[in-house]
Amino acid sequence: MHIELSQFEIDENTFEVTINYSDIKFDKNDIGNTIGYSDGKLPPHFEEMIDQIITRFPKKCNINAGYRLLNLQHSTDRKDGLLIGNKFFQMDKIVTSQLKKANKAALFLCTIGNEMELWAKDLSQKGDSVLAYLVDIVASSAVESIADILHNRINQAASKLGLNVTNRYSPGYCNWSVAEQQKLFSLLPNNFCNISLSDSSLMKPIKSISGIIGIGTKVKFSQYICDRCGVNDCTHRVYLLSKANKANNIVL
Amino acid sequence: MNETVDAIGVCIEKGKVNKSSSYPIDLQGQDGADELTLQALTQNIAPDEILKTCNDAMQRIGDKFGRNEVFVPELLMAAKAMNTVMVHLKPFFQAGSIKTKGKFIIGTVSGDLHDIGKNLVSMVVEGNGWEVIDLGVDVKTAKFLKAISDNPNSFVGLSALLTTTMANMASTVKEIKMEYPKTTVIVGGAPLSEESAKIMGADGYAADPQSAVLFLNRKIA
Numbered sequence A: 001m002h003i004e005l006s007q008f009e010i011d012e013n014t015f016e017v018t019i020n021y022s023d024i025k026f027d028k029n030d031i032g033n034t035i036g037y038s039d040g041k042l043p044p045h046f047e048e049m050i051d052q053i054i055t056r057f058p059k060k061c062n063i064n065a066g067y068r069l070l071n072l073q074h075s076t077d078r079k080d081g082l083l084i085g086n087k088f089f090q091m092d093k094i095v096t097s098q099l100k101k102a103n104k105a106a107l108f109l110c111t112i113g114n115e116m117e118l119w120a121k122d123l124s125q126k127g128d129s130v131l132a133y134l135v136d137i138v139a140s141s142a143v144e145s146i147a148d149i150l151h152n153r154i155n156q157a158a159s160k161l162g163l164n165v166t167n168r169y170s171p172g173y174c175n176w177s178v179a180e181q182q183k184l185f186s187l188l189p190n191n192f193c194n195i196s197l198s199d200s201s202l203m204k205p206i207k208s209i210s211g212i213i214g215i216g217t218k219v220k221f222s223q224y225i226c227d228r229c230g231v232n233d234c235t236h237r238v239y240l241l242s243k244a245n246k247a248n249n250i251v252l
Numbered sequence B: 001m002n003e004t005v006d007a008i009g010v011c012i013e014k015g016k017v018n019k020s021s022s023y024p025i026d027l028q029g030q031d032g033a034d035e036l037t038l039q040a041l042t043q044n045i046a047p048d049e050i051l052k053t054c055n056d057a058m059q060r061i062g063d064k065f066g067r068n069e070v071f072v073p074e075l076l077m078a079a080k081a082m083n084t085v086m087v088h089l090k091p092f093f094q095a096g097s098i099k100t101k102g103k104f105i106i107g108t109v110s111g112d113l114h115d116i117g118k119n120l121v122s123m124v125v126e127g128n129g130w131e132v133i134d135l136g137v138d139v140k141t142a143k144f145l146k147a148i149s150d151n152p153n154s155f156v157g158l159s160a161l162l163t164t165t166m167a168n169m170a171s172t173v174k175e176i177k178m179e180y181p182k183t184t185v186i187v188g189g190a191p192l193s194e195e196s197a198k199i200m201g202a203d204g205y206a207a208d209p210q211s212a213v214l215f216l217n218r219k220i221a
């Protein structure tokens, strides 16, 4: 898979990345897995509904993605995290062990906008809870896919400079407190990617992802890292696992 | 048992809402819960008999969900079929000849805007014979307290999706318990667990809509 994407430097070391809906490759098996069905076991009726949702998706999305490159350093007095830009992020070993060899960090945001969310809400209010649920699931899958594409793009930009990238990590995952979103957002321009953050660290639109990717000569990407985390019922783990199983299709 | 009533049970379990609904494939073109309930009532079948059949059918689909034989979409289809039956039974509920299992007040806690999970719980709980009062999202504690005062003996459900809003959930639970110690509060949402529910003083934790139903049904058993 090779995706050519354009990126614009909107501020020093801050880039907006253009991603088109057609870059998203919806995988119905993955979507089915998220609901609970094993590969090929998604009932045809629901599969048809998902097809209809995917067909309408282009008119229901407003994709925004971008990142800012900042220096990443170790703090001399604290071992429980890393210094990124001028902020100390308190992180678990799961994250710091992967990022510690990086000397740059890409703080990223991406979203599909709020149209899908409004569609699901409207369907719920009209009593069509099944379609509402499936719209929500497809929307989540779309934004995960956008994050994959953005990750890929950052990797391409880094490799042009002879650098490697790590896995991506998001506040709220891998024992990294979701409240650290406040620090992450404070290092990005206001309303970057049209995403806002509430006091309770909730991003709006809902279908948005934030995170960090380590960059450097000595870092590497490892395909599956959930075995280091204790949250066994995390459905994101199922997603990553199914992605790892299909690793041949992923270029990073 | 009457054939029509049996058929209603099948429609609920399989999520067949009405004749025109294309789901499930094996019942296409046949009458659904909607038409069959009308027929049953015309045949003077007692509404409580219909209700019991529906509750049993919801129990069966719930059990299948518990065994991972079906997933949220099937559960929702069943709840949708059940809600169609409830529309026809509404006059009997209003006349008092049959009763809902009780009132369930639900809302997503303050600071949290997630509503899809909460809506699914509402739909399934309602489909299982409860009257649901949905307060929406970003619900402040005062709104929960008012709803409890307006609906004595109701049960309360709180939903949250982030650990940050789970903190707001904990304070809502605390205030409800302070003002209405006898009110049963059940919590759910992705970051919750049995343990966190216990720590915040809730009476129960439900991982999914079906667990919420089982918990509520146990409380009135």
Ligand code: B1M
Pocket (backbone or CB within 6 Å): A140, A143, A144, A170, A171, A172, A173, A174, A177, A178, A201, A202, A203, A204, A205, A206, A207, A208, A209, A210, A211, A231, A233, A234, A235, A236, B072, B106, B114, B116, B117, B118, B120, B121, B156, B157, B158, B159, B160, B161, B162, B163, B164, B186, B187, B188, B189, B190, B191, B206, B207, B208, B209, B212
């Ligand atoms: C009253 O009784 C009851 C009983 C049952 C109740 C109930 C009440 N309320 C709910 N239930 C239950 O029944 C419902 C039906 O089964 C369920 O309701 P849900 O609302 O949970 O279910 C939905 C119908 C479908 N499920 C979901 O939509 C959530 C699934 C998981 C994998 C998930 C997804 C898909 C997503 N996410 Co993310 N996400 C996770 C989730 C992990 C998990 N195990 O669930 C969770 C919720 N996310 C998390 C995080 C951290 C985040 N996510 C984010 C983003 C995303 C996506 C956009 C990629 C996507 C959609 C998110 C969305 N909210 O729509 C970010 C936040 C987004 C925002 N707007 O602020 C971000 C902050 C990550 C980041 N930094 O970008 C974690 C929160 C934990 C925490 N630390 O706070 C998380 C638990 C994952 C984890 N770490 O394991 C049950 O919870």
